[in-house]
Every structure is written in C-alpha cells, then in structure tokens.
Amino acid sequence: MVEIKARFDEENNINWARKLEKAGVHVVYGLVGLKTHTKIVLVVRHEEERIRRYVHIGTGNYNPKTARIYTDVGLLSCREGLGADLTDLFNYLTGYSRQQSYRKLLVAPVNLRDRFLSLIHREIEHAKMVIRVALSPK
Numbered sequence: 174m175v176e177i178k179a180r181f182d183e184e185n186n187i188n189w190a191r192k193l194e195k196a197g198v199h200v201v202y203g204l205v206g207l208k209t210h211t212k213i214v215l216v217v218r219h220e221e222e223r224i225r226r227y228v229h230i231g232t233g234n235y236n237p238k239t240a241r242i243y244t245d246v247g248l249l250s251c252r253e254g255l256g257a258d259l260t261d262l263f264n265y266l267t268g269y270s271r272q273q274s275y276r277k278l279l280v281a282p283v284n285l286r287d288r289f290l291s292l293i294h295r296e297i298e299h300a301k302m303v304i305r306v307a308l309s310p311k
C-alpha cells in the first residue's frame with residue numbers, strides 16, 4: 174500500500190508505486206476516508222512445501238534522507254502470529270475483509286484506542302503493586 178497523500182512525498186510515492194507495479198508487486202493506493210500511516214512489509218514465500226511469511230514493522234519511513242536524521246526502530250520477524258496479523262491487515266486495507274481483531278497488532282480504528290487504554294491501566298496496576306510492596310512493613 175502506498176499513501177498518495179503523504180505530506181511532502183506524493184511525487185516520490187507515485188514513482189515508487191509505478192516501479193513496484195512494473196516489478197509485479199500488487200500496489201494499493203490507500204482507503205477512501207482514512208489516512209493510512211503505517212510502515213509495514215509482508216513478504217510471502219513458498220518454501221519447502223509450505224508458505225512462510227516475513228514481516229517488517231517499523232516506526233520510520235523507508236527514506237534514505239530521513240534515515241540520516243531520525244532514529245527509528247524496526248522489527249523483522251517470521252513469527253506465525255505476526256505474519257497472520259499482517260495478512261489480515263493487508264486484507265482489511267485492500268477491502269477484502271472487515272477484520273475486527275488481531276493477535277498482536279494494534280490497528281486504528283479497529284483496536285488501537287481500546288488496547289492502548291487497557292495497557293495503560295495494566296501498567297497503573299503494576300505501579301500500584303510495586304508501591305504497595307515497597308511501602309509494606311518488612
């Protein structure tokens with residue numbers, strides 16, 4: 174998926190999309206009414222009688238200029254759960270499904286807000302427990 178309305182990078186994204194399409198990549202151009210802001214790659218390969226999915230989830234743009242300025246984090250994995258989640262996400266983004274749950278991914282507008290709030294409350298409870306333990310008489 175290539176976001177055509179990317180701030181300051183529209184022309185570059187269109188050029189990359191054309192190059193990818195010429196190489197045989199299925200390119201999708203965003204969803205009507207939603208700003209798609211994600212840095213993910215899913216590679217699906219047939220290996221030794223089975224399908225294997227490789228994923229990259231990153232915080233930064235795949236842009237050599239900004240890579241020299243910003244520090245980004247990326248996760249490269251072939252874990253089944255992440256591969257299945259990204260497959261489901263791409264199906265959602267391309268209109269092939271209306272996925273409402275994911276194993277590991279936080280996806281707006283599907284589950285991001287509720288899951289973030291749940292994780293924040295979990296950490297609040299952890300902090301309270303640590304304080305109780307620290308303050309309890311020995």
